Amino acid sequence: MKRVVKFIGQGDKVKMLMQFRGREMAHKEIGLDKFKEIINQAVEQTGAVIEAPVKMMGNRAIGMLAPAKKS
Secondary structure (H helix, E strand, O other): OHHHHHHHHOOOOEEEEEEOOHHHHHHHHHHHHHHHHHHHHHHHHHOOEEEEEEEEEOOEEEEEEEOOOOO
8 A cells, every 4th residue: 555655646557456366266256345445445545546447357356546637
């Protein structure tokens, strides 16, 4: 989480990835719920924008965060 805050603060995008292994794939809905909580927590702490929603690609869940636009 510290790295996410640092990168968003510098104006960089962040790709978050969660990889499921073995039996974790049988209960991936639990992992996806937790991953979404982590991303929402990062958005609350940094004020970032979710650029790409969480999606599954094989055994990986991927989400993208971008810094908020400055006016």
